[in-house]
Amino acid sequence: MTELRALIAARPSLLLDFDGPVCSVFAGLSSRRVAERLGAAMGVALPAHLSATSDPFDLLDYAAQLSDDVAVSTEQELTRLEVEAVEVATPTPHAHDVIRDGAARRGGSVAIVSNNSIAAIDAYLRRHGLRTHVAGIYARTSAATALKPNPHLLHTALTGLRTEATAATFTGDSATDLQAANSAAIPAIAYANKPGKVERFAPYAPAATITSMSALLDAVHGQVVSQ
Template sequence: MSNDALAAVLARTSAVLLDFDGPICSVFSAFSPAAVAEELRARLKLVDAPATNEPFDILAYVARSEPSAAARAEAELAQLETHAVSRATPTPGATAVLHRFSESGRPVVVVSNNSALSVRTYLDQHDLARHVVGVSARTEPDPNLLKPHPHLLLQAAELLNRSVRDCVMVGDSSTDIQAAQAAGARVIAYANKPGKRERFERLRPDTIIDDMSELVGVGTPL
C-alpha cells in the first residue's frame, strides 16, 4: 500500500495506540518465548500443563484450570517479561516514530498484552516514557481481556479522553487488527516478517507498512 494510504489513515485520526512487542522492541529477542514458558511452568510447578512455547498459553491454562493460582501466574509472567525487556532488541525506527509523534502533538498510548510493568520498565530504560501519555497493558490475570478482545484499546481511548474511532492502532499481529476492528479504531498493520503482509491483507487493515520508519514524516502533524 502507498504512502498516500498511510497519510490518509493518519489524517483521519488524532491519536496512536501502539503495540509494544514488535513495533517498539522484540521483547523475547534474548529470552525466548519457549524459555519463558518453561521457566513459568517450573515456577508454578505445573505438571499437567500442555507443552507449549507460548507464555500466554500457560497463563490461559492456569486461568482456566486453576483460577486461584491465576494472579500468581500473571505476577510471575510479569517478572519474566521484565527480565526479558532488559535485553530486548529495539525495533529500528521505533524511537524516531515516538519522537515524531510527540513533537507533532499526536499522543501515543502503548497497548500491549505484555505486562504493564515490563512495558514501563523498557520505556524508562530507553528514555521513551516522556514520549507516551500512557500504557494500557496487562495488569490482571484474566487472559480474556487481552487482544483480540478490544478491552485494552477501549481503556487506552479513555486514557486519551477521546473516542476510540479517533485513534489508530499500529500492531504487528492478527490479534492487533482484530482488536482494533472490534473496538472501532483504524489500524495500520506492521508486516515485520515474511508472510505477514499476505496474511494481514486477508484481514483488511486500513493500510500495511513494512518498516516503522514509514510512519516518520507521513501525515503526522495535526
C-alpha cells in the same frame, strides 16, 4: 504511501502494540526460555503441547483454566519474566523515533496498548528515555485483564486519552491486534514484520500495511513514501 500519510494526519492519537512495533521483547531472553521457566513455576503437570510451547501466553491461558490461584501466580511470574526480558530486548528500528516524533506533533499523542504487562512496558520505556513521550500504557495488570483480541484495552486507551475511535489508529503485528482494532472500530495499521504476514493479515482488511516502522515514521513526518 499517501493513504497512510492521510490517515495519520487525520488521526492524532497513535496507539501502538508493544512486542513487535516497539521492540522484540524476547530477543535476549527467548520466549521459549520464558515459557520453560513459567511452566516450571506453575508446579503442575502440563500437556505435551504446552511443555513444548514457545508462547508464554499459552501457559497463561492454561493457568486460567486451572484455578484463580494458579492464574494469579502464573501471571505474576510472567510479569517478573517480562521485566527481566525487556532489560535485553531489541528495539524495533525507527520505533523510538515514531514515539518521540508522534508525541511531538501538534495535538498528537502516543500510547501503548499491549497484552504484555504494564510493569515490563514501563521498565522498557524508562530504560530508553521514552516514558515522558508516552501518554499512557494500557496493558495487562492482572490475570483478570481482558487481553486482545478482546477490544477492552483499546477502549480503555480511548477513555484514558479522552479521545474517540475516529481520532486514533492502532499499529499491531498480529491477527489478534487486527481483530481487536476492528472490534473497537479503530483503523488498524498492520505491521507485517515477517514473511507471509502481508497475506495473513489481508482478510482483516487493515487500513494500511507496512513492512517497516520507517513507513509509519515517514507518515508521522508527513512525507510521501513508496513501499
